[in-house]
Amino acid sequence: MKTEDFYYDLPEELIAQHPLKNRSDSRLMLLNKDNGEIEHKHFYDIINYLNPGDVLVLNNTKVMPARLFGHRENKDEKIEVLLLKQKEDDIWECLTKPGKKTKIGSKIIFSDKLKAEVVDISEDGSRYIKFFYNGIFNEILDELGEMPLPPYIKEKLEDKSRYQTIYSKVEGSAAAPTAGLHFTEKLLEEIKNKGIDIVYLTLHIGLGTFRPVKADRIEDHQMHSEYYILNEDAAKRINKARENGNRVIAVGTTSVRTLESIAADDGRLSEKSGWTDIFIYPGYKFKAVDALITNFHLPESTLVMLVSAFASKEKILNAYNEAIKEKYRFFSFGDAMFIY
Known part of the structure; x- marks a missing residue:
């Protein structure tokens, strides 16, 4: 596959330069990965698309002021x-x-x-x-130290905490797991009260996540490695959800990479820590993840390749073009997508 196949043309004014006042007021695009159907909501509506028994997997890494x-x-x-x-x-x-x-x-x-x-x-x-x-x-x-904001954010961040998730805990990341930035304490409490299990893993994000893919063929790209931790309790709870026929919903590509690095062929997880350089692109068979909450990613990036593996390149690029038409906000401080 060619790297240029994952290009899309993004107007610069759609790159979000600052977070919204209220985290969960971001817009939310719903993408059905089977039929490509698209709906437009707000992030606080996500609770309506989560079912009792589902398990929501969040990355609790904390960004260093690096x-x-x-x-x-x-x-x-x-x-x-x-x-x-x-x-x-x-x-x-x-x-x-x-x-x-x-x-x-x-x-x-x-x-x-x-x-x-x-x-x-x-x-x-x-x-x-x-x-x-x-x-x-x-x-x-x-x-x-200052927060290591991505190079496409040109404006100064006044409040350091807005480049952290509200559940950030384990310091060691060079970037935020941005899909998690939309959650508030109130929304997480409502999700929990609905009967959705919330579990945490840790993956410390390296700046390689922002490095462009320079190889013409994506198969020739060498992924950077990142350190992850999944404890025994989290692994057991995710396995239980799967055994009961419920969905494993990853919040962010970092959660996907961790789960898919650890999962056995049947999708079962076990307690594990280590380094992963997994590169997920179209053709990859997912073992552990059933649905994904994510932001909108850079053209030709490994992240847009990962979501294309999850929902197909054609459906993702169509959804991105729809998001551009609807003036969604892109990248770290931008809007979200739920692929189910």
């Missing part, structure tokens, strides 16, 4: 450092800007409390940076 600004020792120019993955104690894999200013041995000053040194450079240009600090690293990061 974007730091400093300067090289004895230099004035600004250096941006984006933390991606902790490799060992105080060494992190990072992206730096401008990269040519951060050679091995470069020392970076962020504040009196936080300094760093570039100790290695990977083949893809990532920097391995050792941090030196006085105090607790996460507290210093909270104080100095």
Whole structure:
């Protein structure tokens, strides 16, 4: 398959630059993956399409304020450092800007409390940076760091919490699981009271999720890897729903990738943690997921390929063109889709 087959033309003004005042006021497109039928609702209507006995699977990863600004020792120019993955104690894999200013041995000053040194450079240009600090690293990061918003969001985020789900818990992500941004405490309570089971897993999202697919053939694309955790209780509850003939509804592509990485051929899950680089594109046979709540994704991205595997490329691109016509808001702070 060609990467260009997953292209669609999006007017720039439809890229949401800020979150809505009320999370669940986002619009919701319903897409029936069997017949391609489309309906237009609001996200708070999602409860009407969830059935007692269904299990809703959410990713409780928490975004780190992972974007730091400093300067090289004895230099004035600004250096941006984006933390991606902790490799060992105080060494992190990072992206730096401008990269040519951060050679091995470069020392970076962020504040009196936080300094760093570039100790290695990977083949893809990532920097391995050792941090030196006085105090607790996460507290210093909270104080100095900014949210690592995707590059297509140009406006400053006034409230850091709006790039977190209300159920974010396990810190370690470089991006938010954006399908979950639409849920409120009230809506989750109503869903629970209707008899839908809510379970959590963790997948820490890496910035590879925003990297474009550069290969002409999608089969040649190398996926980045991300760390996930599914505990025993969550696995048992998902298995029980499936045994009872109820649906497993994934909230976000990250939940899909975790469930499909762990599931046996019969769809059963077990307690597991580790790294996944699963790449889901059309032709993939889903084992664990029956329905999907997701946002609208970038053209030619691995995420639009994943949803195309779930509902067919033709139905997804038709739905996206309908969303453009109806002036839906796209990407991280945008509207949602329920594929069932």
